Amino acid sequence: MGKYILAVNAGSSSVKVTFYTFENPPQAIADAQVSGITAPPPTLKYQRGPVKIKEELKEKLNTPQDAFKYILQRCFNDPELSEVASDRDLAYVCHRVVHGGDYQDAVEINDETLHHLEDLEDLAPLHNFSALEIVRLCKKELPSVTSITYFDSAFHQTLPDYVRTYPINQQTAKAHGLRKYGFHGISYSFILRSVTQFLGKPQEQTNLIAMHIGSGASMCAIKEGKSIDTSMGLTPLAGLPGATRSGDIDPSLVFHYTSEAGKLSPGSTKEMHISTAEEILNKQSGWKALTGTTDFSQIAVENFPSESHKLAFDILVDRMLGYIGNYFVKLGGHVDAIVFAGGIGEKSALLRRTLAEKCKCLGVAINAEANVKGPEDKETVKDITQGSSKGPRVLICQTNEQFEMAYHTVESRL
Numbered sequence: 538m539g540k541y542i543l544a545v546n547a548g549s550s551s552v553k554v555t556f557y558t559f560e561n562p563p564q565a566i567a568d569a570q571v572s573g574i575t576a577p578p579p580t581l582k583y584q585r586g587p588v589k590i591k592e593e594l595k596e597k598l599n600t601p602q603d604a605f606k607y608i609l610q611r612c613f614n615d616p617e618l619s620e621v622a623s624d625r626d627l628a629y630v631c632h633r634v635v636h637g638g639d640y641q642d643a644v645e646i647n648d649e650t651l652h653h654l655e656d657l658e659d660l661a662p663l664h665n666f667s668a669l670e671i672v673r674l675c676k677k678e679l680p681s682v683t684s685i686t687y688f689d690s691a692f693h694q695t696l697p698d699y700v701r702t703y704p705i706n707q708q709t710a711k712a713h714g715l716r717k718y719g720f721h722g723i724s725y726s727f728i729l730r731s732v733t734q735f736l737g738k739p740q741e742q743t744n745l746i747a748m749h750i751g752s753g754a755s756m757c758a759i760k761e762g763k764s765i766d767t768s769m770g771l772t773p774l775a776g777l778p779g780a781t782r783s784g785d786i787d788p789s790l791v792f793h794y795t796s797e798a799g800k801l802s803p804g805s806t807k808e809m810h811i812s813t814a815e816e817i818l819n820k821q822s823g824w825k826a827l828t829g830t831t832d833f834s835q836i837a838v839e840n841f842p843s844e845s846h847k848l849a850f851d852i853l854v855d856r857m858l859g860y861i862g863n864y865f866v867k868l869g870g871h872v873d874a875i876v877f878a879g880g881i882g883e884k885s886a887l888l889r890r891t892l893a894e895k896c897k898c899l900g901v902a903i904n905a906e907a908n909v910k911g912p913e914d915k916e917t918v919k920d921i922t923q924g925s926s927k928g929p930r931v932l933i934c935q936t937n938e939q940f941e942m943a944y945h946t947v948e949s950r951l
């Protein structure tokens with residue numbers, strides 16, 4: 538058996554992979570990311586030790602599977618990365634799968650588990666399809682390597698019934714698995730562990746309001762180390778708006794949008810059944826629809842480039858504020874920390890400052906300088922609370938879904 542772990546985080550427009558040593562804790566030896574798969578040309582970011590490479594790719598990579606194959610070959614053939622030259626050097630491949638249905642934990646892939654996950658594809662065609670394509674590819678091309686799937690939804694198996702249940706016909710709901718699942722759980726698991734270590738407090742005594750704000754954005758109320766509510770739902774469309782996702786809307790809006798919206802999307806294939814409405818709300822909405830850009834760093838600037846940029850920013854702030862208030866009350870006001878994570882949460886000082894100002898009534902106060910400076914490269918958790926604050930701590934956590942998967946793989950198998 539090989540000695541290294543490959544962790545794969547496949548999205549609809551990007552694929553991120555990291556190679557780790559099989560030790561506790563795992564050490565990253567190389568990290569590669571292909572983005573822009575849906576908006577060519579694709580770009581590669583590759584980091585191996587101190588060497589950082591960024592380049593536009595000439596290759597046509599139309600799907601996340603193409604991108605994964607490309608990354609794998611590039612790493613296997615890199616003479617400077619001789620530790621991993623073929624499947625013989627790998628012990629495990631960990632895959633981030635967004636929707637895990639009722640799975641409470643990670644699962645090893647075999648014919649039975651793969652079939653079960655394929656059945657779930659219908660619940661999350663936009664998210665699970667790419668990840669499972671890569672799982673199938675690994676089964677074929679790296680047959681000696683065990684694949685393990687980690688689920689974003691697993692962290693939220695602790696949601697109380699009254700949170701996870703939609704008030705609809707319960708027979709129909711049960712027959713079709715229609716309930717709140719919640720996502721970004723691999724990230725929340727990383728955040729919970731890192732923040733409790735930082736605070737020096739046991740997980741089962743820690744209450745957090747955690748926010749994973751990236752292209753997809755969600756929030757989570759964690760009580761005594763367990764998820765008690767989260768903003769995403771049956772699919773990652775619910776809750777906060779994202780780069781291309783609408784977030785919560787009145788469900789009736791779908792019927793008013795256009796009569797075409799109920800039909801199957803032109804992008805649907807034999808394996809992937811999605812309606813035009815689902816595609817519009819997932820891929821053509823959010824701040825892209827308001828401003829034309831999916832890059833929040835162009836929106837969250839001191840002098841907004843346009844009224845629509847300001848509107849996009851204000852909408853995100855308003856929806857986040859709503860969840861902070863909601864979760865603060867659900868946690869009975871006992872909040873150890875409010876945690877910012879995800880590409881935007883970690884990098885946008887303006888978003889953090891704006892929210893902190895609006896949360897003054899909850900005792901929230903941040904240190905302006907620490908907020909602007911943000912965390913150092915290797916600083917997993919940074920405290921930006923104002924020294925004199927008696928309210929909840931305000932933390933930035935540089936979350937890492939690949940690490941979380943590798944960590945659990947080592948923990949459970951070493």
Ligand SMILES: Nc1ncnc2c1ncn2[C@@H]1O[C@H](COP(=O)(O)OP(=O)(O)O)[C@@H](O)[C@H]1O
Pocket residue numbers: 548551750751752753780831832833834835837879880881884885886
């Ligand atoms: N300085 C910044 N200010 C605001 N947003 C930023 C900044 N840097 C990066 N981002 C945004 O972070 C988002 C990507 O976050 P990430 O968590 O990596 O998303 P995903 O994993 O869903 O692709 C993008 O919208 C990007 O524009």
Ligand SMILES: CC(=O)OP(=O)(O)O
Pocket residue numbers: 548635689720721751752753754773
């Ligand atoms: C669940 C989800 O929305 O994932 P991402 O933020 O990676 O798109």
Ligand SMILES: [Mg+2]
Pocket residue numbers: 751752753
């Ligand atoms: Mg992400």
